[in-house]
Amino acid sequence: MTDPERKPVKDTTPEFDVGALRAVIRAIPEPDPGAETAAWARLDSLTKPPRSLGVLEELAARLATLQGTDRPAVARKSIVLMAGDHGVTAEGVSPYPSEVTAQMVANFVYGGAAINQLAKHAGASLVLVDVGVASPLPVREGVIHARVADGTANMAKGPAMSRDEALAAISVGIETVRGLHADGVDLIGTGEMGIGNTTAAAAVVSALTGADPADVVGPGTGLDDQGVAHKVDVVRRALALNAPDADDALDVLAKVGGLEIAGLAGVVIGAASLGVPVVADGYISGAATLVAIRLAPAAAPWVFASHRSSEPGHRVVLDALGLRPVLELDMRLGEGTGAALAMELLDAACAMMSGMATFAEAGVTGRED
């Protein structure tokens, strides 16, 4: 099914260079510390022992600060699911064939996947983007067609992408969230589909954090120990061959990343530039967030970590980002499933903070000391 000759499809994305990316990054606003103070003042006035809702209060306070209000609310939620393929699958790093990426995009369109159920349950729309699937899609409608290339090249044999391809994929993410923001979406979750992308994520995370590949490679969709050992070896070879520059996140992204990882980095940067908070899903989304924040440190406050994946490398990513995940459910599916579940908790945190009565309003006696 895969076209043997990789064809960049440049004309589907606008011209976008490093200068254009820098302009987007410069637009990222800084959250207002005054709003944070006001948020905690309100939270501490509500009819509960102060801070007794723990992380739920922290989520509410963060969202209130980002929204610049002490009555946070989420009006419209979307999960942006970027799909892309990976040339490195030729090395046998996944128990599933590359064709599954395109098949799953069709499954997303027809509502049969986990993310369809979980996005619906969270009241979030699901926005599907083909930023680099290798096979022809079995569906035309219901997908944003923004394919930068028919998958990446095999990073075990050379760079996965050119720098221009990585930038083009980032711009797809930025453009996608611009459209959602124009539609009134005020909370964006990340999701992805791409057979082989835990291998790319591991290479990106190893390159950017200095972690040993053995500490960031996991079973992905279900490799056995021998498969994991082989995957570690593939990541080592890709890093040795391409020698990505750890101080240049765009170089890392291009040489050992993926088109959907680049697209999600663009989602994070684009959302932050528009003042829209982002809920990052699991390991692949985490790798994309790490790229985004290395490129744009000002984006960091705009990101919530949804869950801790059972992929071992996700812990390394969260530590590098200094983020505490909301959920720990041993999930490792991707698609945005963790982001969808965490969005429900963010919603609940808003309802709590905006809807509760204060001690004064309720006529409840406060502490005696």
Next chain:
Amino acid sequence: MTDPERKPVKDTTPEFDVGALRAVIRAIPEPDPGAETAAWARLDSLTKPPRSLGVLEELAARLATLQGTDRPAVARKSIVLMAGDHGVTAEGVSPYPSEVTAQMVANFVYGGAAINQLAKHAGASLVLVDVGVASPLPVREGVIHARVADGTANMAKGPAMSRDEALAAISVGIETVRGLHADGVDLIGTGEMGIGNTTAAAAVVSALTGADPADVVGPGTGLDDQGVAHKVDVVRRALALNAPDADDALDVLAKVGGLEIAGLAGVVIGAASLGVPVVADGYISGAATLVAIRLAPAAAPWVFASHRSSEPGHRVVLDALGLRPVLELDMRLGEGTGAALAMELLDAACAMMSGMATFAEAGVTGRED
């Protein structure tokens, strides 16, 4: 405000003795192992790598097993919030006065508390039960009036309750869930309000597990280190004075428990007897669940642990029950707030399991090995 002479209000509850309790316990059904096998067969056929949704799949499989179906669903959810007061507050174990219990019941009725927002967000009704508040309630409507006594007696001076009072409070819980079951409620969360009840919970947990009071007493609504040390001392004195029999959970419950703890033990036993799964909230609910399962081991499969409270004793309870909580959000409010949040994840798990397509239905290629 508190009546100085404790008056048992026997006529609000039916005659209920140990024989009646045993009959309820005997009615608890055993989940069908065949349903569990069928549940996992369906989960493993859905379009995702097997088990890649981790705990979400475990929740779905458990609920499917309890419901005897491979398409689990929750139609109606309720949180039963039992309110009761504690004579031990005379020892200065809480920074809030006992009167706050009655005031908070009014706050629940008027919708100002955290649980109002979180129950609504979860789509659960909130059922308020006065099983033993000490002060007159400032509201008449919106509360089930089933007060067994005007709070417990001070366990640092003698038994908190008589055995008959404990049984009467258990029967209030059983009767409450019978009513909800008749209304079609198929998932019940526990919640409580009672100034001083972390002290009672600690005494119950220490007595039933053998844990040292210092390991199960925490700050509750917000004691400082000195306050916690005093609370440990109060628990030690209550246990030494009353010498509850660890092999007789009803004796422990009566001597050092609470009316709302007894009521919630009745909720757990009653729900299990009707084949209705229960989502246990935090520390106080955990102590009640421990009492329930010591009285009725067959109730164990019917209980989900919602979250791990930041109260240190909750870990002891969860370990004793062999339950893994769904959420870890450093919450310590009670009221059923953790149960409400976990109910949303149970709902999401049902949506996932019942709504996803199989590999065959979606035309997605399976693993290559």
